[in-house]
Amino acid sequence: MNIVIAGINSKYVHSLLSPWCLKAGVESFCELKHNITIIETTINSSITEFSDEISKLSPDILAIPCYIWNINFVIELSELIKKRIVTKIVLGGPEVAYRSESVLKDYSCIDFVLSGEGEWTFSSLIDVLSLSRSPSEAEGLTYRYNEIIIKTSVKIHKDTPPSPYCEKYFNSLNNRIAYIESSRGCPYKCSYCLSGRLEKMRCFDAESVCENIIKLSNSGAVTIKFIDRTFNANEDHCYSILDFILSEIGSRIPENICFHFEISADILTNKIIELFQKFPKGSCQLEIGIQSYNTDTLNAINRHCNFEKLESNIAQLTENGNIHIHTDLIAGLPYETLESFISSFNRAFRLKTHMLQIGFLKLLSGAAINENINEFTYTFNDTPPYEIVSNKFLSNDELKIIRHCEKSLDKLYNSGRFMLTIDFLLKNTAFSPFELFRFFSDNFETDMISLKELTQNLYICFSPFCNAERLREVILCDLASIDANITIPEILKTYDKEYKRINKFYTEKYQTNVKTVICRTINKVYVVNCDSQKDLRKRKQGKYFDL
Template sequence: MKAVLFALNAKYIHSSLAPWCLLAGVEAAGPAGVCAEVREGTVNEPERDVLARILDGEPDAVLFSCYLWNIRETLRLAAAVKAARPGAYVVLGGPEVSYNAGEVLAENPQVDYILSGEGERSVPMLLASLAAGRKPEEAAPPIPGLCARGFLSAPCVEEGAPPSPYAPAYLENLRGRIAYLETSRGCPYACAFCLSGRCGKPRWFPLEQAKRNILTLARSGAHTVKFIDRTFNANPAHANAILAFILKHYGRDIPAGVCFHFELAGDILREETFALLEQAPPGAFQLEIGMQSFCEKTLAAVRRKTDTGVLKQNIRRLVAMGNMHVHIDLIAGLPHEDLRTFGESFNTGYALGAQMLQLGFLKLLHGAAMREEPEEFPCVFSEDPPYEVQKTPWLLPEELDVLRVAEDALERCYNSGRFLETAAYAMAAAGLSPFVFYCRLGAAGARHGTANIPLDDYTAFLYNWCAALPGIDKACLRDAMVRDRLATNSTGRLPQCLHVTDALLGRAVKRLAQNPATAPLPGVRRGVALLYGARQVVFVDYTQKNPVTGRYLLHTRSIDNLFTE
């Protein structure tokens, strides 16, 4: 029997670990008469191309990994596979079908079986049964997590460590894409909006296995190795051992420039972990910390155990280290959070100074308590993926729209790193809180139609909008925008809205070049501009970005002193 283990990724840069885990399970079990291989595609590819890739070699079974971002395309592909090869078995698995298997089977006649939960053991058992011509429902011992019409099983949760998916074929397939690594499964929390707590109690895989896998992936050519442990520091000893191992080998067995990404619970960080994180070379670590909300009533309602005071203190401490990109999350649409209290959470999170503040929207996932307990968590949400919240007892649809346009402004100005100084100046000068600033900017952007305009056009829009705010000095605003553009655009060119014809600029460029302390580096592009509010000349040599902020280093000299030095 020929089996294809298939995953549809959101983008090419993403690689899917799931089918390789399943392949490792098949190869470890060695079911008789079964030959399996992994194939991948992206949701942006033409369906006919992806289908041809799946059907190449005329497989007898196709197993799809199903997620929130690919379920619609996956179900269409499954139907196309069944139409092209009616005798082939179509099997689904993954979080998007594990908790609603009966519904999926009833609505999709092209699907023969669903494997709910972990699949390293159940996939080879299913394929062995099909290869032998036996009904999987009658297998002895039973196939864990197997679901068929009239036959449903609970999601499979294993106890031991799965076989390693990092075979040579996986590494060859990476081709520089993001590599994913798990050193544990399960989550110690039971948040009502999340599925991770449904995956059993946390279990940590052997440290020696984790260390081998770290070295393997770091040497694979991947620029980013992302740990997918749901709470990486839930076991401090395990987390610290891994951090210490990476630091010991970084720049030697681990190539310099590889970035490791971890998801942490910020309020349970220990001193030993802080000490290790502080030693990381700039850009070697990225930290993602899910705050979700700072409203205590909201956190209690969604069963999220967080000491918000300690969380804020620890995030500030991590950001102050300056050697790591820190990413923090908020979720709009949670219980007991209206526009006012969400704004308070937003302002609190923004003030922590992380490099990214992600404003996400509640998604009612199959299997999550917030979807399965509507009496306790009343809200209206989209029936189609990604099941995003549309209305709650605390947030009206039009208020959610306010937050959506604020998210767009936040992404363009802050999370992109492009207009950090502009936003900071405008908020301070106009006396606006971050939440009010981004809500108003987002609304203006929506009216102006800024969704897909070029960067120079957005710069002009942002300048004009900020210039109309009370308390704004246009020269100081231009200074901030010039600094932002020079720090983030390696052409050194300013857009027309910031361009000023001034003979003094040419004299300043010449003077900088004559001074050995400020002369440009040979063969390196330089950007130079005049700052009229500060009476300075600013210049930047485009050699290397800061690996944490993604910005180039700016230098300034007083215009009054430049010609007397």
């Protein structure tokens, strides 16, 4: 059979692994050999042009992995394909697996929906179709028979799936993010998540994982992201992989590769922390889900956390400054009021990780929290990504407050541009972290503005609440750390008695008409911007030094 698998990414830099997993499953498990083509695009590309590309391949089967961020593209594409060519369209993935019957009911263009692990379910379907067997023999399949929708059972697999990696995949990774899976499933059962819904966590052979790490590291990828839901859930497995990576960095693993892991911080052991502390700066990113500090909330979503251990471990991870760390909170969880969310935010912010990300609860098909919709009076958007509108604990207006705070948080803190300024304001004003970002969003627009305008607004917003001159100096320090040639807002410029003397010095030294010389004071350091980069000098204590 002629099979086309379409990978529809959110951005070009991402490279879905799932199409290659399906291909590996067919090649490993099917009784017959088949011609398999993988084509990729992004959700921002032309659906018409992508459908043209697919149509030219004349597939017998078109398979598309589905997620909340590409499902609209998938449905529109499927409808267009059905009008152009005769083919069977198969959908799978978390966005359709748990609502397979409604997908077939709502969209006549879809022929089959798969649930379960794709390597096995897709190959099972291909065997059924290529050998003219009954669809009832396929596993994890939802299909139509005489206008009746039928669903077969999903099997739980304990084996390691076949490797998705091949030469074509490696060749597609130049300057993109590569994905790798060292375990599947999750030991936890958080009610808003799908990862621990059915399957128990199982770890793949560490030696095989390490071999794939070497291949990915030399494929042209810039980041290798582990998609394990909790990478450190199995300590021995985690240790063996981290230890291997550390032993190979600078040897078989290029030094410019960055590894990304999602971990649970409160279960970290000292020996795992010590390994993370050994990573060269820039080679490791950690994503740590806190979600909430409200114990009632955590109990309601079947999640547990030792906060003291979490904070102690994060402090150890940040002390060396070698690891880039993101922490996450979720707004809209049960029993999380605006007041308790603000408390969680302030406590999480004071951990001083590189980024604090606010997510908004999404109603994922198949997630256990669906069972609590009526109990907690949840309303969600009907379209992807199905974000919360309100519940009995948070009104829509209160969620808007959190969203406004998030915008300022991203612009001022998560961007990394104003770290010194934010730290200064929290130490020298009465604002709590949440109040600080909320106050800025309440008074100034954060969307679609230049860095110059953002900087000016930051000074105008907070100068009445602290020593304005010190605030100016700190903002300028942040700006200088971004780009020495950045355009300074007029409100932050000062001209002092040193100006004329420095201007005269440069004019005489370089025998040029210096049109623009701006002297600004930053902690008794004079930074001079001249017409050319080579003329930039730093003056301190009466001496000039090349920067």
